[in-house]
Amino acid sequence: MDDTIRSNLSVWKRLQDENYFENHPCYKGISDFGGQEAIQAIEWFVPIREQMKIVVIGCGYGRETLRLAPLVDRVYGIDVNETILKKAVDYLAARNVNNFTPVLAEAFAEDVPEGIDLVFSIVVMQHLTRDLVRNYFLHLAKKLSPGGGFVVQFLDEPGVDHEKTDASNTGGGEPSISWSPWQLVDLARNAKLQFVELRTQLVTEAALWHWAYFRKQE
Template structure:
């Protein structure tokens, strides 16, 4: 931090008003896996996720390694029993909160290896698993093929790029994906448009945390979410009867 400030001074920055306009600003946002909470320096930067001019270029820089990481980890993803249990408990909470007739069409955004997708499959007419990782989708496709499951399809889609969402679905679910998406309000608006009239959405993600949940915060664009804030964003997108429940607890 001292070196950064020396560079700012050498290039003519004058500090007048705290947090005011400045001609040059050099900050340390991330430093590998380091987590630091000192009197003069906090890593990850505590306010970077509030600043669109920081997060947009940062998300572009981080995009490729994140996708590669998920591709590499896909084959062993389901070997973590905690991950499997979390998906099962999220599915159980979903079924408690949203009664299903069996005639719904559903989409699982950020489906990964399909833990939630396949839990949905016996309870709906059709479900599409959507993910940005070809490795994750390959694992899901292999499961579908091995199980002879006829009502599951997949689609490769990068939510971070703002591509068009699948449309005409009755139910959209997403588990542990929102914290990888930069423009969450924009995604919620897109989801509202993509769903059929009277469609429903179920989103599971972390409550606000201090950045210590992930051992590596590469690709983590939000340290969880404030429940009331997310409810307000859903309502602003057009959703009605929005509520929050605790689906599962994860201890690390």
Template sequence: MKNPWYIDYFGDDYYRFDHHEDTDLEVAGLEQLLGDPDQKTILDLGCGYGRHSMPLTALGYHVIGYDLSAALLKHARDQNHRVPRVRGDMQALPFHPSFDAVLSLFTTIGYFEDEAENFQVFRAISEVLRPGGRFICQLVNRDYLIRQFTPQEIHHQDELIILEERTFNPIDNRVHTQTTVMEGSTRRQYESVIRLYTVTELDLLLAAVDLSISEIYGGLDLRPFNWDTNQLVIVAEKMDYDKD
């Protein structure tokens, strides 16, 4: 039986070609959204190799990384042993409702073919947030992607050449990407299939699990959201029914 796409995709090659020049800017935006780090416990869901969790820990937040990829978690541990990390499925988070914030960054939502499984991720996030806790979610802006759709891109990262070939299904709102990694005479291929969401969909899905959207941005630099921003950042708060 074939593995789900994310099992093979998030491995050693991903660590080598996933390059970001805006991490410092994103961490600065997260710091504004999270507030004073004193006594705050943060869950970095889909933490990967620790691109955000390590600098947030350095700022004083107590961050726990959570990811399914053993390869990426190993790279994270090799870089920094201070951040506690847990390996597991994002549909079933093994924590009590004690987090001040849950982060889902760089589109770590919408990985499952079954919509019920995608919805279960939102439910699991809500269940580990304390009342008043924040869910910060960074996604691709679906409307921007449709208007500026690029079916093919080629990137160079060190000795790697990365070819990405994309299609978009407007009926199920999924981007299918075939990634070919070329290194010398060798080629390795990976597939990804990611469900995209509109703001309206997210508002309804999050409300169903007691999360209320309080802020919307066009990126973690906190620019205003519109259809010309390539990102969608949602900040939602866990409803506190005991609050007067």
């Protein structure tokens, strides 16, 4: 793991230790707010099946997992430290979700098993350096079953120099990384995945969300 990836993980470890979700105005604390958009986004591209094994990159306290877990066999949730993973375990157990496996980000390449059907992520990739995103895709692509895939959301903002390696991260806060469609094509190719489809939404007056569906050849 290189220094850029370690630095990005360190930022998020600190933010999670400082109660990121409890203090963030959009998340309304540790609550059942949101999560249903995960189901909608996945079903744009693939049907959810009860035998599926899903990996959630940046699972947080488990709001997407709460919606996904009852529909599938198992969810492996990746996040940066024991602090947030314990919150996820406690939050989900209190809601009778018992098919969740927490995975530390630093050990995901070893701890996520083979035979994964889907990798999902929302509102995470824009907060990770490009090197860390590529690392996730490269290693998790190898864990996919034939025909398995990624359904992942990326941010694209106007006026951004997409040729820059990463956006600046001033003050040690959340990075904000923008991805162009062609960078997503390259991301799929580098991970040896088939670029299947991109769906784009205008989410604010100054931000697009690209939902990317990449698939492993059968």
